[in-house]
Amino acid sequence: MIGDYSCVCQYGWKGKNCSEDIDECQTDSNPCKHGKCSNLNGGYNCSCDSGWKGPNCTADINECENGSNHCVHGECININGSYICLCNSAWKGFNCSEDVDECLNISACSVHGKCANVQGAFNCSCNTGWVGTICDEDMDECSQHDVCLHGNCSNSPGSYKCLYRRGWSGITCEIDVNECEMKDLCKNGGTCINIDGDYSCLCPSGVVVVSTPCNNNGACSNIPRDFSCTCYSGWTGFKCDVDIDECIFSSPCNGNGVCSNSPGGYQCSCLSSWTGADCESDIDECNQKVCINNSTCTNTNGSYICDCLNGWKRQNCSEDINECAPNPCQHHGVCNNTQGGYDCICLNNWTGVNCSIDVDECERNDVCINGICQNYDGGYNCTCVSGWKGSNCSHGVDECTSMPCLNGAFVGTQMVSSTVHVLKDIRDAFAIVTSMNAKLTFISVIITVHV
Structure with a gap:
């Protein structure tokens, strides 16, 4: 430049003499990509946001490496500038450190149990007559030995009943009936003696006990030169001494239970979903809220049907479907199965429920x-x-790496020492011209100084 000079400033400085600091933080292209910029004389400093590092905060910090324990009860997945946790079942929160209170879900335990939350799980305390993890299975008390001591057991949902044999009473047929408390049981001044399940009469001297030829409470009718017996229900034969096996001849339990013959009668042990003396009445299981997780119950004869919401299966809709097998998340998205659903964790370039939408x-x-x-x-x-x-x-x-300055011009890689020699040569030439009293035409040399 003729009659003047120009300075090529170092990074961070500007002005004719490179004396003005450049505020890099005020430029359109903020150098701190993921952080806060602080201007310094001749430079700047970046305070990186959480999850980022490097001079310009452009390098992602992998929070999941080196055995870090960010996800207390889950799997750590690194993403740009942060991380996410795939929580194990029964845990929630950003770091999977919060216990899920399953008992807040009214379907955690069936209506036949009480829910108790514990860290990472829950327990169901079943009501009497019910078993299973969530207390949704009827306990067959009749399968236990001697539940009805002197009677036949009939199971029912959540309970059972004992069908009494003559001479016994009580919930489990454990109480002997004292027949002697009945009046005039023993006739003609006889003395009643109670025995377990029965009684006997001690007749007074001189009283002859006339026995009927008809057994088992059959009614005797005298006929010329003979008699006839009208048998009580459950008995047959000339003298009513032959038991009728109702379980063979009449199928009294309607196909909805197991028939057990007994002297003079029978008992029906009903299958689940049926009740009544002859198992003739259908049990409406829908009143017992057997379908959980907000499913819809439809009662049928002898059973029920649960219409499960998406994400649930099994008869009572009690088992979560693992939608992540196979993985529904496209473009290498990570699938996280949840109770009754799933979430897709998409790579940075994709979004949408199944990571199918381009960002x-x-x-x-x-x-x-x-x-x-x-x-x-x-x-x-x-x-x-x-x-x-x-x-x-x-x-x-850096265009200077291609040496664009022609005709001996200096580029930014030359040292300060070269500049000092050039200045000395210019000063000597100026002194000679002045001594000759000549008109000086001075051509200045553009000197590029790079430190």
Whole structure:
């Protein structure tokens, strides 16, 4: 430059004499991509946001590496600038450190049990007559030995009943009936003696006991030169001494229970879903809320049907469907199974329920800093303007590496010592011209100084 000079400033400085600091934090292209910028004389400093590191806060911190325990009860998945936790069942919260109170779900235990929450699980305390993890299975008390001591057992949902034999009473037929408390049981002044399950009469002297030829309370009718017996229900034969096996001849339990013959009668042990003396009445299981997890119950004869919501299966809709097998998350998304559903953790370039929607990165302002952005499925491409390079066009091109200055001009790689020699030569030439009283035409030399 003739009659003047020019300074090529170091990074961070500007002005004619490079005396003005550049505030990098006020430029359009903030150098701290994921942090707060603080200006310094001749430079700047980045205070990175959580999850980022590096001079310009562009390097993601992998919180999941080196055995870190961010996810207390789950699996750690690293993402740009942060991490997410895939919590194990019964845990929640950002770091999977909060226990899920399953008892807040009214379907955790069936209506036949009480829910108690514990860390990482829950327990159901079943009411009498019910068993199972969630107390939804009827206990067959009749399968236990001697539940009815002197009677036949008939099971029912959540309970049972004992069908008495003559001479016994009580819930389990354990109480002997004292027949002697009945009046005039023993006729003609006889003395009643109670025995277990029966009684006997001690007749007074001189009283002859006339016995009927008809057994088992059969009614005797005298006929010429003979008699006839009208048998009580459950008995047959000339003298009513032959037991009728109702379980063979009449199928009294309607096909809905197991018939057990007994002297003079029978008992029905009903199958689940049936009740009544002859198992003739259908039990409406829907009144017992057998279908859990908000499913719909439809009663049928001898059974029921549960219409499960999406994400649940089995007869009572009690088992969660693992939607992650196979993985429904596209484009390498990570599937996290949840109770009655699932979540997809998408890679940075995809979004949507199943990671099927492309993220248009070009809608962001920090993608192609000094260039034109072109979006494509799963990514983007930057076409940088002249003088810029890098994946986001954020790095300036050093044109001086190609030696663009001609005719002996200096470039930024020359040392200060060379500048000192040039200045000395100019000063000597100026002194000679002045002594000759000549008109000086001074051509200044542009000196590039790089420290």
